[in-house]
Amino acid sequence: MIERSHLRIIQAVEEHGSLTAAARELCVTQSALSHTVRKLEDNLGTPVWLREGRSLRLTQAGRYLLNIANRVLPLLFHAEDKLKQMAMGERGTLRIGMECHPCYQWLLKVVSPFLDAWPDVDVDVKQKFQFGGVGALLDYEIDLLVTPDPFYKSNLSFTPVFDYEQVLVVPKDHALTNQPFAEPEDLRNEVLLTYPVATDRLDIYSQFLTPAGVVPKQHKTSETTEIMLQMVACQRGVAALPRWLAEEYCQKLPLDVVRLGEQGIAKQIYLGTREGDEEIGYLKAFIDLAKDYEHPFSG
Template identity: 70%
Template sequence: MMLERIHLAILQEVEKQGSLTAAADILCVTQSALSHSMKKLEQQLGTDIWLREGRSLRLTQAGQYLLAVANRVLPQLTLAEERLRQFAQGERGTLRIGMECHPCYQWLLKVVSPYLTAWPDVDVDVKQKFQFGGIGALFGYEIDLLVTPDPLHKPGLKFEPVFDYEQVLVVASNHKLAKFEYVKPKQLLHEVLITYPVAIDRLDIYNQFLQPAGVAPKRHKTIETTDIMMQMVASGRGVAALPRWLVQEYSSKVDVVPIQLGQKGIAKQIFLGARETDLEIDYLKAFIELARKPSASLFTAS
């Protein structure tokens, strides 16, 4: 066999580690054995995979193509081996959930708790950082389900809406905007807007509210955790845009109020995305069905 898994693994590790020596250490082979294996492959293929530039290596066009194959194929092989090992040991598997929704952890907990009870032989793992974004993580077999408010409908993926919510402005209860039924974009001209560390073009308050009106806030500040964000808003350090259900969850702990964004408000949905080929896996299907149940959508009350 000309192309073997070890060749793909070598390519991937050399790219990650930056040198043949470091890659050889990770793969538990000698550098000479690694070099010999790749040299033999180059001879069989009739083309170079690397070009040496001093002490460093640069991938040729053929090498770049093989690296792309390695990045796509190796995660699938690893997942297949893990699943088969689990079957052999009588286990069901692990449901790996990716989060592209910072405030959705509270909702996810309400789904995961009954799910773990109903499926005692399935583990749940949650990831928030992906090499190529959430969609890439699905295609790359890093995750099995993606929680996102902004689905990208691509061939091979299916997105199921699981609940509706409203995106609102959050202000301190003594803030001058707190008395309004809804706010207009220009009313945020002199405000510090606090958001999660997400690209501006993916923030609803920008792309559905401020930018269409040609308005920008006085300052934009990012904070990773919801708890700190709510404390900052309650202390008058800024305003934020969050789901109404999340504000209601916090309103008993911090002095904040939700206000509608614009006269019509901003309606949103949370989706669960999966690979179409996985939709018949019983424990994955069961998670989606459980997420759709009203008991999982306790935050949808207005």
Template identity: 60%
Template sequence: MGILERSHLTIIREVAREGSLTAAGARLNLTQPALSHAVRKIEMQLGVKIWRREGRTLVLTQAGQWLLSLANRLLPQFSLAEQRLEQFANGERGTLRIGMECHPCYQWLLNVVSPYLERWPKVDVDVRQKFQFGGIGALLGNEIDILVTPDPLHKPGLNFTPVFDYELVLVVGHGHRLYGTPSVTPEQLASETLITYPVPPERLDIYTQFLQPAGIAPRQQKQIETTDIMLMMVAHGRGVAVLPRWLVDEYAPRFDLHALKLGDEGIAKQIFLGRRETDDDIEYLTDFVKSASEPGAVV
């Protein structure tokens, strides 16, 4: 049995990604014959079949699938380690990579990031919204350093800090039949077009905490990525939306919007910042969490 090397994991990942030796070779700057030789050499070194042929396609064996899973976990950590070492060598602090699972939180994030960059002139900030394994997986897999989420999933090795509370409300435009009413029932949304961010219904609180328990579904759902366009659509009577009350209060004067409580009790939520426990000694990271938790950071 030979020694498993980083280059082996890189080849396994790229062949799986591209689906062919030719395409994978192009990404790895190897010719197809050279990559074919490398593939055979890996299997000989490790003493196990990693691929099997199905026509012209290479399919991973059970051992290959396990190695691919290992590659997806370890290779981002190798890249992060090299990046951090290069930053230390160049006298830099690093890059704080923030993952967003809260679409309407960008305005809040801007309020936090601006003074943070002033305090940490040698730290860059990168914001990511699409993850290979979802937000929690991205945090565990070192794709990101901080996860902004309303739905923490507590796992060993992760810490979640609550940074602010908010209420989800229904938003309607001036001409809507519910404009001016204090609250809404699930039944009143059965005939509505619900405008949401591009998130699956099973991850939307309006469905999981309000509509589905009552056995209700909206007449139609439309997905829109940007908050401004979403609220413009609501203001022009194209549907209703569910957003944090603080965000609606900010936009209400511009679009003549009205916020309704969802049911008699409303839906209370919190925003959390998740991070890895192993990063607790990184000063610029813990400072971001501390500053984001201060009352002045809330919109």
């Protein structure tokens, strides 16, 4: 029988690289860990690892068990945590995953009144989910996903919370500032700065450049909004960002904002939850607060 301890061992060895390090992480002796693995392999009738010198390489069976561990263990930890909170009369932690790089500033404006209203609920924001948030939501790694690109799937629900416009940010006095809006062809000789996201998930490509068959002169990425816009201000390129965020930085840096196309690029921010979870008191309160918050940068 495959037990939770087996899954945790396989996960720990993969994370730490050796039986010795995994045993240390799991607070057991290496011999006890090795015995447990050998017993599992005997029961399964197939090896989990192959030794290559001092290192271990997962077999096909081991890789399959690792995938199971990565899906099942977070669910078990989450269940235990929730049950302990229920036993102690606590509400616990709202875990928020971010698929929207520039939305962190918006999130802070919503989190502050939420914490005031729900003193027994903590908030944990996880920004590692660039575009893997749906999987994290389904695997119970997070409770709420902030995303501009809802991925409709069974057992998930997405609630729109505010509208915004994606615009082009250019250096002050850039030639495009004299035009009512930018055309895709205008970016053919520009250096385009974006977040490190696949181009097919970037609106500037999917809704503006790619349909017109235009590729910018060069595409560079930046992890942080601040560095990206410092580079734009220093005439190192142009960037596409939500209007509310771009105009906020226009007050600090020599920047201008230009509409992308005559109609502009309209977007929405969504909050994703598992179906049924949206009725949890503090989760519903967060969503309601996000919807009711008067966004000075919407539109």
